[in-house]
Amino acid sequence: MRQYSPDFTPPWKKQQAAPEVAADVDLVVEEVTTGFCGAVVRCEKTAQGPTVTLEDRFGKHRVFPMGPRGFLIDGRAVTLVRPAAAGPGRPTRTASGSVAVPGARARVARAGRIYVEGRHDAELVERVWGDDLRIEGVVVEYLEGIDDLPAIVAEFAPGPDARLGVLVDHLVPGSKESRIAAQVTGDxxxxxxxxxxxxxxxxxxxxxxxxxxxxxxxxxDWKTGVCRALGWPENTGAAWQHILSRVHSYRDLEPELLGRVEELIDFVTLP
Structure with missing residues (x-):
């Protein structure tokens, strides 16, 4: 019988080297030890070595070391490595999570429009979806409330080449908003x-x-009441600027808004 050194590892027991994959933002991986699955949020250098932060579909963050064969992609073991530094001013994703198109010029505005109720709504949509809207040529306007929406829609006269999308606050069954929406929704x-x-x-x-x-x-008044309850100065304009300054991407917004804005953009850009 052939004798082997105590340090010898038979070839059939050796692990194959796992491919190295750049931990780009939004890459979805599974951590092999815990089974935690999420999208890459960021990579960082630490005293113990490089780490990656993942975010699962519920918004929970966890930090893991970027060790060899530490993650799975489509069931295959990989070794995550820090991505190459991106050029200045060239993000890979827009604030809405869409793939960024560096240097893309704004499209000529479509005849279709998206209306929102107020200025704060318009500013929030611009904050997160502004890059996407310019590429698609979609203009967002605000209405100062929707009481006159039927007349506004009639004047706009939406058609196949000029679709109209409207985003409404507090659109729940039985509300005034739901009754107005039913009057104007059409093809x-x-x-x-x-x-x-x-x-x-x-x-x-x-x-x-x-x-x-x-x-x-x-x-x-809801906004004034919010300021009062939170101990903020009762200046709703200043309060909104504070809130808006804390919004950096779609991750800062609730899914109930995200889905509706995406739905409107898709609707008004239908071929």
Whole structure:
């Protein structure tokens, strides 16, 4: 019988080298030890070696060391490595999570439009989807409320080449907003909405640095009531600027708003 050195590893027991994969933002991987599955948020250097932060579909973050064969992609073991530094001013993703197109010129505005209820709604949509809207040639305008929406839609006269999308606050069954939406929705006009009283609530509380959005008694101005409950100065304009400054990408918004805006963009850009 052939004798082997105690340090010898038979060829059939050797692990094959795992391919190295750059841990680019939004790459989805599974950590082999815990089974935690998520998208790459960032990579960092630490005293113990490089780490990667993953975010699962519920928004939970976990940090893992970037060791050999530490992750799975489509069931195959890989070794994550830090991605090459991107050129200055060239993000791989837009704030909405879409693939960025560096140097792309804005498209000539379409005849179709997206209407939102107020200025804060418009500013939030611009903050997250602005790059996408310019590439698609979609203009967003605000209405100062939707009480006159039927007349506005009639004047706009939506058609196959001029689709109209409308984003409404507090669009829940039985509400005034739902009755108005039913009057104007048609083949070329789509009204969708989120369940929040105001678009402020569509920003995740954790992004703003609060535990939750407070409940404001009926009959009280909601935004003023929020400022009062949170101990902020009762200046709703300043409060909104603070909230907006904490929004950096789609990750800072609730899914109930994200899905509706994406739906409107898809609707007005239909061929």
């Amino acid at each position: 070329h006009a789509l009204v969708v909405g989120h369940p929040y009283i105001d678009v402020w609530e569509a920003v995740k509380p954790s992004s703003v640095g609060i535990q939750s959005w407070p409940s404001v008694p009926r009959g009280q």
